Amino acid sequence: MAVAILSGCDRMPGSFVTSTPTPVGVVVPREPLAAVTPALPSLVERAARIKAALSLDPPILLLTDLDATQALAQQLAIHDSRFLANVTWGGHPLRNEIFSIYPARASDVTEDAHACASSPCYRVEMYNYGLNLATVAMVDVRNQVVVAVKKFSDMQPDIPSALQRLAVDIATNAPEVRDALGKTPDARTAVMASTKTALNGTRCQRSHHLCVAPTFVTGSRALWAIVDLTDGVLVGTRWTELGKVSGLAVTERSLQNDVVKTMYCEHTTSFERDGWRLDYILTSSDGLRISDVRFGDRLVLDSAKLVDWHVSYSRAMGFGYSDAIGCPVFSQAAVVAFQGPTIEDLREDGKVVGFVLQQKFWSDLWPLPCNYYYVQRFEFHTDGRFRIVGGNIGRGCGDQGTYRPVLRIAFAGKSTVAAWDGSAWQDWTHERWQQPSDARFTSDGYAYRVQRDNGGGFYVEPGRGQFGDGGRGDSAYVYVTRHHGDRDEGDSDMITIGPCCNEDYAQGPEKFIDASPEDITARELVMWYVPQIGIDGRPGHEYCWADSTLVDGVYVATEYPCYAGPMFVPSTDR
Numbered sequence: 001m002a003v004a005i006l007s008g009c010d011r012m013p014g015s016f017v018t019s020t021p022t023p024v025g026v027v028v029p030r031e032p033l034a035a036v037t038p039a040l041p042s043l044v045e046r047a048a049r050i051k052a053a054l055s056l057d058p059p060i061l062l063l064t065d066l067d068a069t070q071a072l073a074q075q076l077a078i079h080d081s082r083f084l085a086n087v088t089w090g091g092h093p094l095r096n097e098i099f100s101i102y103p104a105r106a107s108d109v110t111e112d113a114h115a116c117a118s119s120p121c122y123r124v125e126m127y128n129y130g131l132n133l134a135t136v137a138m139v140d141v142r143n144q145v146v147v148a149v150k151k152f153s154d155m156q157p158d159i160p161s162a163l164q165r166l167a168v169d170i171a172t173n174a175p176e177v178r179d180a181l182g183k184t185p186d187a188r189t190a191v192m193a194s195t196k197t198a199l200n201g202t203r204c205q206r207s208h209h210l211c212v213a214p215t216f217v218t219g220s221r222a223l224w225a226i227v228d229l230t231d232g233v234l235v236g237t238r239w240t241e242l243g244k245v246s247g248l249a250v251t252e253r254s255l256q257n258d259v260v261k262t263m264y265c266e267h268t269t270s271f272e273r274d275g276w277r278l279d280y281i282l283t284s285s286d287g288l289r290i291s292d293v294r295f296g297d298r299l300v301l302d303s304a305k306l307v308d309w310h311v312s313y314s315r316a317m318g319f320g321y322s323d324a325i326g327c328p329v330f331s332q333a334a335v336v337a338f339q340g341p342t343i344e345d346l347r348e349d350g351k352v353v354g355f356v357l358q359q360k361f362w363s364d365l366w367p368l369p370c371n372y373y374y375v376q377r378f379e380f381h382t383d384g385r386f387r388i389v390g391g392n393i394g395r396g397c398g399d400q401g402t403y404r405p406v407l408r409i410a411f412a413g414k415s416t417v418a419a420w421d422g423s424a425w426q427d428w429t430h431e432r433w434q435q436p437s438d439a440r441f442t443s444d445g446y447a448y449r450v451q452r453d454n455g456g457g458f459y460v461e462p463g464r465g466q467f468g469d470g471g472r473g474d475s476a477y478v479y480v481t482r483h484h485g486d487r488d489e490g491d492s493d494m495i496t497i498g499p500c501c502n503e504d505y506a507q508g509p510e511k512f513i514d515a516s517p518e519d520i521t522a523r524e525l526v527m528w529y530v531p532q533i534g535i536d537g538r539p540g541h542e543y544c545w546a547d548s549t550l551v552d553g554v555y556v557a558t559e560y561p562c563y564a565g566p567m568f569v570p571s572t573d574r
Contacts, residue, residue: 059093073122082149094130171225200318240398285324288359367546389565394546399537414453431517474531531564
């Protein structure tokens, strides 16, 4: 019998009969929604709503069932000329939809939205299907004014619950899904239905459509039903191998939404220890963000956070997930924080050498297949070293693939970055990126140097398996860009920055390198660090993996974590 994944408590096996799936899956030839008469009642209703919205001025499909404050924020946004700048093209209406409206948190308040620091604001996110464009408005609801509008090309906000339900409806009624599974699946068994995905060779890739992948676990395999929400069709299915499923979920997890939201999502927390001072906050979709980081009397970092997890399960076919991590409320993050951050001793050779600020994010049925468990670690040493780490504990939706966490590190003050070329340090004078194969290392393992304009700085030591945490090497892409607070190139909570499955440098940060790269000599800078971590589900070789094992009559988790991230080592070089 196969294992069913249902919402709520742990469930016993038996939802699906185990089918004999095709080796890979299918790509479904479909006509666009506009060219056919939809059969599903949910699609009929949506097609009518879209048609009605296109005749409006402005042509925007609005959110309904809002409270009074959300409704006010939406109305203020859709009457702002900046917010409406791209809703038409050549005088013709484009398809636009409001995806979310939620109270702005401290992590959303940037230089251009400083008014929101003293007055309640709401964040309104709109998706333009025609241009594959996300528009975000920060709305001061007390003074009834839009204080900032930001545009994000080739980016997609997290989808609302109505679109998640529609995707599941399309998937569960598709004959290709029914044939693959051997029966019509129960909609309640779909997992990862709100997580954006891609599939090479379909409109999801070619036309940058909005696509998600409701996933159904059956036996030792997972069936991905890839749904194009732009056209309202199933475009393909893909099977992934999960490896042997040893047991049920470890525990029934209680989501402590109110505590986490009140203590860690709505307020910044200040912390001081071992000569370090910093602030931290749980963001909507960028995990735990640290800011105003100081060591002694020196400001070290403006901020650091983990923007995305790009998860690719096929090099040849190019499909996977773009995961966001964040708060459990007012967030469409795929994997949320169940508890707040913790502070632990940092030990080397049994001695306390500093502390670790750690935040965990996990799916409530982990470690069952297609349930994820991510970790952020900020390690601070008493000697001034620090390390920024992203970790994955598995289990994921396949026994082969690659995780690529996107780390964003904004340095304090003005700096210059140099790379080691094998014999000397070479300054990077303009914005650029470097692929892993081009990195060279000093005898101490340093690949980059950050020199502060007013003296001192850091050597950057990428992970090569030397940090004692089981890491097998980061093989990271590294990007350095100018820090523009007024442009908001990642200071506030970011929507998904890049596609899940690119195998090259196009992981998202390259969007902030101008066509004519800007001068970065003695400037405020951001370093983006994107490791590449391979999944290994082979018995005896597990990495980025998890399973459940029967111990003393109960199932306990067996973890095979993978951690990646650079160490920053203080330097007094000029």
